[in-house]
Amino acid sequence: MKRYLKKIFEDASQKLIYLQDVELIFSVPAQQSHGDYSTNAAMMLTKKLKRNPRELANEIIANLDYDKSIIERIEIAGPGFINFYFASSYVPEIIREILSAQESYGKSKKYAGKKAQVEFVSANPTGPLTVGHGRNAVIGDTVANMLEWIGYDVDREYYFNNAGRQMRVLGDSVRRRYLELLGQPIDFPEDYYQGEYIKEIAEKLKNEHGDKLINEDAEGIFKRTAEKEIFVDINKTLERLKIHFKNYYNENNLYEEGKIKALLDEFKKRNLSYEKEGAVWLKFTELGNEQDKVIVKSSGEPTYRLPDIAYHITKFERGYDLAVDLFGSDHNATYPDVLAGLKALNYDASKIKVLIHQFVTIMQKGEIVKMSTRKANYITLDELIDEVGSDVVRYFFIMRSIGSHLNFDLDLAKKQSDENPVFYLQYAHARISSILRMTKDEGLTANLENLELLTTSEEQNLVKKLYEFPDEVLFCSENFEPHRISTYLEELAALFHKFYTFCRIIGSEQKLAEARIALALAVRTVLKNGLTILDVSAPEKM
RNA sequence: GCGCCCGUAGCUCAAUCGGAUAGAGCACCAGCCUUCUAAGCUGGGGGUCAGUGGUUCGAGUCCACUCGGGCGUACCA
Numbered sequence: 001m002k003r004y005l006k007k008i009f010e011d012a013s014q015k016l017i018y019l020q021d022v023e024l025i026f027s028v029p030a031q032q033s034h035g036d037y038s039t040n041a042a043m044m045l046t047k048k049l050k051r052n053p054r055e056l057a058n059e060i061i062a063n064l065d066y067d068k069s070i071i072e073r074i075e076i077a078g079p080g081f082i083n084f085y086f087a088s089s090y091v092p093e094i095i096r097e098i099l100s101a102q103e104s105y106g107k108s109k110k111y112a113g114k115k116a117q118v119e120f121v122s123a124n125p126t127g128p129l130t131v132g133h134g135r136n137a138v139i140g141d142t143v144a145n146m147l148e149w150i151g152y153d154v155d156r157e158y159y160f161n162n163a164g165r166q167m168r169v170l171g172d173s174v175r176r177r178y179l180e181l182l183g184q185p186i187d188f189p190e191d192y193y194q195g196e197y198i199k200e201i202a203e204k205l206k207n208e209h210g211d212k213l214i215n216e217d218a219e220g221i222f223k224r225t226a227e228k229e230i231f232v233d234i235n236k237t238l239e240r241l242k243i244h245f246k247n248y249y250n251e252n253n254l255y256e257e258g259k260i261k262a263l264l265d266e267f268k269k270r271n272l273s274y275e276k277e278g279a280v281w282l283k284f285t286e287l288g289n290e291q292d293k294v295i296v297k298s299s300g301e302p303t304y305r306l307p308d309i310a311y312h313i314t315k316f317e318r319g320y321d322l323a324v325d326l327f328g329s330d331h332n333a334t335y336p337d338v339l340a341g342l343k344a345l346n347y348d349a350s351k352i353k354v355l356i357h358q359f360v361t362i363m364q365k366g367e368i369v370k371m372s373t374r375k376a377n378y379i380t381l382d383e384l385i386d387e388v389g390s391d392v393v394r395y396f397f398i399m400r401s402i403g404s405h406l407n408f409d410l411d412l413a414k415k416q417s418d419e420n421p422v423f424y425l426q427y428a429h430a431r432i433s434s435i436l437r438m439t440k441d442e443g444l445t446a447n448l449e450n451l452e453l454l455t456t457s458e459e460q461n462l463v464k465k466l467y468e469f470p471d472e473v474l475f476c477s478e479n480f481e482p483h484r485i486s487t488y489l490e491e492l493a494a495l496f497h498k499f500y501t502f503c504r505i506i507g508s509e510q511k512l513a514e515a516r517i518a519l520a521l522a523v524r525t526v527l528k529n530g531l532t533i534l535d536v537s538a539p540e541k542m
Numbered sequence: 543g544c545g546c547c548c549g550u551a552g553c554u555c556a557a558u559c560g561g562a563u564a565g566a567g568c569a570c571c572a573g574c575c576u577u578c579u580a581a582g583c584u585g586g587g588g589g590u591c592a593g594u595g596g597u598u599c600g601a602g603u604c605c606a607c608u609c610g611g612g613c614g615u616a617c618c619a
Contacts, residue, residue, distance in 0.1 A: 053599075404547090431581095431582085479558095501584085541579090
């Protein structure tokens with residue numbers, strides 16, 4: 001119906017030219033008494049045309065050529081809203097469409113043929129993934145799923161760097177633990193990696209090589225082994241959350257392929273960089289940012305900005321129409337530099353979409369757990385999955401808008417009680433599956449012939465909600481708001497549970513029962529599709 | 543100091559690029575299982591949308607300032 005409304009408005013704009021000057025928005029009113037869809041077009045135009053909005057609304061309606069079997073009636077309400085009411089005869093169409101589209105109901109071809117990349121997690125291999133990485137991982141994967149639903153061909157990419165001070169310290173942390181295991185007295189600085197996993201890696205090296213590594217350098221086998229082992233663990237954790245990357249992009253490639261040097265030369269050529277105190281600076285002030293920043297340290301080592309810019313250039317070179325970067329709020333100061341650098345080189349920075357999510361706070365026993373990778377007093381993502389399962393982890397991490405802090409009450413999540421919204425959705429799906437098993441035993445099957453029998457408010461509201469799904473998916477995806485999928489699904493599940501309570505299937509007259517089975521099937525399809533976007537399982541039984 | 547994000551019911555959060563009477567869950571109170579899964583449903587109480595001013599037909603939403611919280615503000619990433 002929304003598409004239909006757009007169409008009849010477009011037709012009307014041939015006669016009413018001013019309709020072409022306004023963005024037509026059709027929304028579902030909060031109040032049911034305000035119709036199934038509503039538009040504020042008349043009020044938007046009132047300023048421009050200096051005419052009374054209700055009078056304008058009248059004129060618009062008079063020029064709409066619409067089918068009474070789709071729209072039952074149109075009303076003007078309040079200051080000038082135009083409200084549209086579904087014809088109930090349109091309801092069967094919606095159910096038929098869903099049952100015919102099945103697992104593709106809600107998908108869109110709007111961005112078919114476009115390539116997108118989502119870069120997320122991108123944690124350097126210095127330790128196990130933490131709860132904070134978990135939020136990043138789940139949001140990133142879900143955003144990627146959503147983009148696929150609206151037609152994009154999506155690559156998931158993990159960018160990492162295995163060089164630099166961080167990694168040297170990591171290697172040396174392992175080396176010292178190794179020497180400690182061999183009974184040598186060691187000094188273990190406070191700013192070294194304190195976690196148990198370092199000892200485990202040292203243990204493994206000791207088992208494999210005995211004391212042969214005593215004189216090895218921290219940057220050699222110690223660092224290499226640490227990186228390898230840690231990456232294995234990271235991937236195991238991601239696997240548990242059903243997250244798979246197409247590419248792992250090593251920052252080192254940028255050096256090996258000469259891209260860093262080329263970029264440096266390019267900045268110099270364009271007179272965008274200068275030398276001061278032995279370092280190379282980029283003229284960010286000329287590019288609209290606050291201050292100039294160092295891109296090559298006086299030691300000759302680049303800072304992260306240079307490879308970050310070079311890395312993003314590869315995204316353009318690889319032909320992506322959209323590149324999404326997902327960062328925690330601790331990185332919110334870095335991306336403006338990257339974007340400014342790209343703009344300076346005439347890349348279209350609007351193709352890069354940077355999403356910043358706020359931190360996860362873990363509450364345990366009523367207290368906030370402060371976390372630090374170094375000090376190892378953190379809760380790992382693995383431990384969280386052990387406690388509550390991957391469905392709950394995935395759902396909790398996307399159920400809030402990414403701009404909100406996520407308050408994860410571990411004790412509550414561990415309860416696995418009915419306070420958990422994941423179960424609410426899954427329960428709806430399981431309930432429908434159960435009904436379908438029961439009705440099958442009764443010899444009842446879905447029938448699309450008598451769908452007009454679905455006349456109760458529970459049934460009609462449910463169908464209207466189902467109809468919104470494709471628009472909702474499109475809206476969420478274009479606006480990178482995964483949490484709205486979960487909000488939608490909770491609303492849908494609530495409407496289903498109401499339907500379940502008031503509209504019996506078994507025991508109703510056969511035609512009605514079979515129409516209701518068709519509706520239940522349609523609901524299950526949409527629940528399943530929504531849960532698929534979130535990569536949360538949809539159980540047949542609970 | 544400056545930049546980004548946030549402030550909505552006792553708690554955790556929604557609110558369709560500015561819309562009509564701000565909604566859920568949890569918690570609290572009162573009901574509903576001889577009938578398809580009670581992990582459910584129905585009803586009830588609970589709000590100065592942090593504050594002040596502004597923009598306009600209309601503001602939780604936009605602007606300015608104030609207060610409070612988070613994250614940054616490196617020749618770390």
